[in-house]
Amino acid sequence: FTLNFSFPYAAKRIISISHFLEEVKKLYFCHGLYTGVSGRRKIMCLMNFFYIYLFQALLDTQNLLRAQITNFTFNLGFSGKFYHTGTEEEDEGDDLLLGSVDEFWWFPHMWSHMQPHLFHNESSLVEQMILNKKFALEHGIPTDMGYAVAPHHSGVYPVHVQLYEAWKKVWNIKITSTEEYPHLKPARYRRGFIHKNIMVLPRQTCGLFTHTIFYKEYPGGPKELDKSIQGGELFFTVVLNPMSIFMTHLSNYGNDRLGLYTFVNLANFVQSWTNLKLQTLPPVQLAHKYFELFPEQKDPLWQNPCDDKRHRDIWSKEKTCDRLPKFLVIGPQKTGTTALYLFLIMHPSIISNSPSPKTFEEVQFFNRNNYHRGIDWYMDFFPVPSNVSTDFLFEKSANYFHSEEAPKRAAFLIPKAKIITILIDPSDRAYSWYQLLIIDGQQLRTDPATVMDEVQKFLGVSPHYNYSEALTFDSHKGFWCQLLEEGKTKCLGKSKGRKYPPMDSECRAFLSSYYRDHNVELSKLLHKLGQPLPSWLRQELQKVR
Numbered sequence: 001f002t003l004n005f006s007f008p009y010a011a012k013r014i015i016s017i018s019h020f021l022e023e024v025k026k027l028y029f030c031h032g033l034y035t036g037v038s039g040r041r042k043i044m045c046l047m048n049f050f051y052i053y054l055f056q057a058l059l060d061t062q063n064l065l066r067a068q069i070t071n072f073t074f075n076l077g078f079s080g081k082f083y084h085t086g087t088e089e090e091d092e093g094d095d096l097l098l099g100s101v102d103e104f105w106w107f108p109h110m111w112s113h114m115q116p117h118l119f120h121n122e123s124s125l126v127e128q129m130i131l132n133k134k135f136a137l138e139h140g141i142p143t144d145m146g147y148a149v150a151p152h153h154s155g156v157y158p159v160h161v162q163l164y165e166a167w168k169k170v171w172n173i174k175i176t177s178t179e180e181y182p183h184l185k186p187a188r189y190r191r192g193f194i195h196k197n198i199m200v201l202p203r204q205t206c207g208l209f210t211h212t213i214f215y216k217e218y219p220g221g222p223k224e225l226d227k228s229i230q231g232g233e234l235f236f237t238v239v240l241n242p243m244s245i246f247m248t249h250l251s252n253y254g255n256d257r258l259g260l261y262t263f264v265n266l267a268n269f270v271q272s273w274t275n276l277k278l279q280t281l282p283p284v285q286l287a288h289k290y291f292e293l294f295p296e297q298k299d300p301l302w303q304n305p306c307d308d309k310r311h312r313d314i315w316s317k318e319k320t321c322d323r324l325p326k327f328l329v330i331g332p333q334k335t336g337t338t339a340l341y342l343f344l345i346m347h348p349s350i351i352s353n354s355p356s357p358k359t360f361e362e363v364q365f366f367n368r369n370n371y372h373r374g375i376d377w378y379m380d381f382f383p384v385p386s387n388v389s390t391d392f393l394f395e396k397s398a399n400y401f402h403s404e405e406a407p408k409r410a411a412f413l414i415p416k417a418k419i420i421t422i423l424i425d426p427s428d429r430a431y432s433w434y435q436l437l438i439i440d441g442q443q444l445r446t447d448p449a450t451v452m453d454e455v456q457k458f459l460g461v462s463p464h465y466n467y468s469e470a471l472t473f474d475s476h477k478g479f480w481c482q483l484l485e486e487g488k489t490k491c492l493g494k495s496k497g498r499k500y501p502p503m504d505s506e507c508r509a510f511l512s513s514y515y516r517d518h519n520v521e522l523s524k525l526l527h528k529l530g531q532p533l534p535s536w537l538r539q540e541l542q543k544v545r
């Protein structure tokens with residue numbers, strides 16, 4: 001234990017480069033990837049330069065870590081615009097490093113280290129990336145690692161879809177990492193996800209930042225860093241995560257070399273006190289391993305980007321969080337959802353999404369694969385409300401009701417949204433579904449104005465809209481329709497409110513008995529929720545089996 005502690009400390013004093021980085025507070029990064037499965041842990045370290053000076057220090061650290069971590073290799077990130085823009089010594093450092101590209105792995109940052117979410121046009125992002133790629137090609141830096149990191153996490157999560165597209169076009173990026181999904185804190189809940197075929201891995205925090213240059217000046221005192229390494233947070237991060245990714249700044253490898261100190265010490269401590277084996281994998285292999293271990297993390301869960309300050313800060317100013325629905329009509333299908341939809345959009349404060357070319361008035365975002373298109377895609381269906389507090393954006397997708405995924409997904413993105421569902425006798429619904437016959441019996445069908453009064457009350461929408469005046473029973477259609485000027489009516493199309501012969505009694509008895517147990521369960525649920533039983537349900541329950 002004592003040896004583990006004292007060795008890197010001594011090493012630090014012997015090989016430190018004292019004149020380095022006194023005033024450099026800029027962004028020098030080093031990434032470390034710790035990965036592993038069950039009894040194995042793997043480490044890879046990534047580093048990022050603008051003015052590289054510490055070539056020798058990097059190699060020293062890499063060699064020291066290789067003694068403890070199989071295949072340990074730094075992964076260096078580059079923003080080419082800063083090449084040869086430092087002092088003479090720093091420029092020399094750049095050349096030294098570029099003369100030994102084969103010693104390390106490499107990943108692109110942005111050309112000028114800009115935050116991607118500030119670029120609204122994909123083409124400007126592409127331009128910037130092409131510059132960085134040209135720089136890489138000119139200097140023999142490999143361009144096929146498939147890994148990239150966005151400066152300051154910007155654009156990765158919350159997803160800036162333009163970044164993902166540009167990454168794929170220019171660099172064929174397959175993997176990235178962030179500390180922001182689903183949130184920075186608590187760190188132990190960070191997860192990965194796959195979006196647009198790019199695997200996003202959770203990144204851990206090692207406690208080294210641009211300002212942690214000197215051991216004695218470590219925030220809270222050096223004991224804090226030592227505690228974290230020796231059985232504290234950092235130790236547990238590696239022990240509890242089969243795969244850990246760290247990012248440190250180049251400044252952590254100058255002066256007191258806290259990067260070296262921390263990781264060598266950590267690896268020693270882990271090896272002394274556990275049976276874990278540490279090893280490193282190249283990024284793409286690492287990502288595949290991660291999602292083999294955590295397949296349930298593949299599907300992302302989108303959240304409102306404005307709910308977390310850190311997320312809001314890296315969310316494009318040209319995008320707003322107001323283009324999200326305040327309520328959902330979730331179906332189920334064949335219960336009168338189209339009629340309810342029509343009645344709702346008659347209200348001056350209620351605004352629906354624009355139509356989808358494929359699914360018409362329904363967006364069908366939360367239930368199936370549209371969800372993987374991301375929230376930019378979803379929000380584009382909604383207008384920017386002219387008055388955020390009084391306008392009610394909503395969306396009706398009748399198959400949310402029976403979707404396994406929709407409730408969780410909706411709860412994450414729009415946790416405050418109200419939900420409206422329509423229940424009708426399932427026998428009638430099933431019958432309607434198979435287009436044989438339909439039985440009238442719903443309040444929405446017979447008395448929509450009262451239903452719409454309840455809906456308005458439930459939503460708290462204003463002004464109060466008088467549906468008794470705005471709707472009329474169209475005897476030709478046989479349903480309630482919108483009343484237009486001069487007594488004309490606007491009814492739903494031919495496919496809604498069809499005329500069938502009545503259901504035969506044998507069929508009704510069969511369906512009634514088929515749904516009986518479900519209806520009993522439903523009545524219990526409604527009772528528990530303090531909801532009144534619909535009249536059809538009361539009638540169904542009174543039937544003798």
Ligand SMILES: Nc1ncnc2c1ncn2[C@@H]1O[C@H](COP(=O)(O)OS(=O)(=O)O)[C@@H](OP(=O)(O)O)[C@H]1O
Nearest residue numbers: 333334335336337338339432438479480496497498
């Ligand atoms: N005002 C009015 N006009 C027309 N139809 C009305 C109305 N109110 C309720 N209904 C009932 O709505 C049934 C269709 O339900 P949905 O719109 O939810 O169907 S779908 O899931 O979108 O296909 C539809 O069923 P079908 O007649 O079998 O099509 C009607 O029974």
